[in-house]
Amino acid sequence: MLDKPGRLDRRKIKIAARGAQERRRHRRVELAMRGRFLAERAGEQPCRLIDVSPGGAKILAKAPPAPGTRVVLMIDGLGRIEGEVLRQGANWFSLRFQASQPKRDRLADAITWRFNMERLGLDEDRVASRRPGKGRATVKLRDGVMIQADVIDVSISGAAFACLERPRVGERVQVGEMHGNVARILENGFAVAFDPPESQRSTAQDTNSVAQAG
Template sequence: MTLQLQNHFEDFEAPRFQSVPVTLFGRYMLESKSEYACQTVEMSPGDMLLFGPAKPNVGEKVIVYLDELGRFAGVATRVDGAGFAMSMNLPALKRDKLADQLTWFANRHAVGLPEDRRHERVVPLMRRANLRLADGREFIVKILDISLSGVGIETEVTPPLGSQVVVGTTPAVVVRHFPGGFAGEFTKPFQAGQVDESTRL
């Protein structure tokens, strides 16, 4: 299905930003105030390709609500039998945040990372650890919990979603932010029986 949709969009103009194939669900509203369900085909910080039942006119304003990313306002730039393309002019902060989120979606798809924690979490006895970010900066952080597949970190540092970090000596990918910290999925999950209260990353 997605491959067919992508073929329909082959003749769209090249986006201003790097697009990634991403399947997200939501709804969109046209200037008529009518709302319809939609699915993204590709997305970048400045453009998105959507599959939806109703087509806007070129130049028409469109508002899109994506379940995992929120609200976006834009203008339809092309219309095709499979859907339409729209451009967005986002503020710099929102554009940078969206770029990080799309990087995470692309990485998650590429390496098959789980979206949610699937393993029991334990609170380690040794809760202080060194955190090294992708740019080489290091911080002492507090480990909230560990599972076979990931770790919860309490810190004021907020590395971008999808970025690579090293907790102690254990590589991980940042998958979720929460107040006061973030969650990371280990690049190489532990095996059953390898994680308990005495585990040190």
């Protein structure tokens, strides 16, 4: 029995949605963090992240292990992650993580938090340092007014803040080094959609040029 066109379309939509979710889950971000790795026969060595996702990472190291080598990676703030080397360069190697889905989900939260913490100028909550979306941020409104807000949730593309002030939807704001627009008003605050990375650099350069000209 053939599927009806409507049923087939809905199935395609579901498949596409799952694919988009998977791509977001494995999106790599630049995150320079120091750590150590333990490789077969090579012992323990210092290293530094170049970029990372819940599915794998690119690592800077003086003596990168060969493809196929089993590695245990230890990064402060991300924890202990096991994986297998896929590719090797003169001073780097790429690693595919071998972890359960719950651990990948926790790693995704930790990566997101670390990626945004410095850029948003957040003070990490030491009591709950492993829980993403905790901390205080200073939000600069378009008219120069600075407000303090609690971080409800944060992702690579945006963040939600809890505070009494309510900027208008579409208003430009700055949070730490990040620029963006107010995307929606929440019951207890508002959400911001950040500019893409290229736009962030352009905005920062324009700001520096204005400051130097002044």
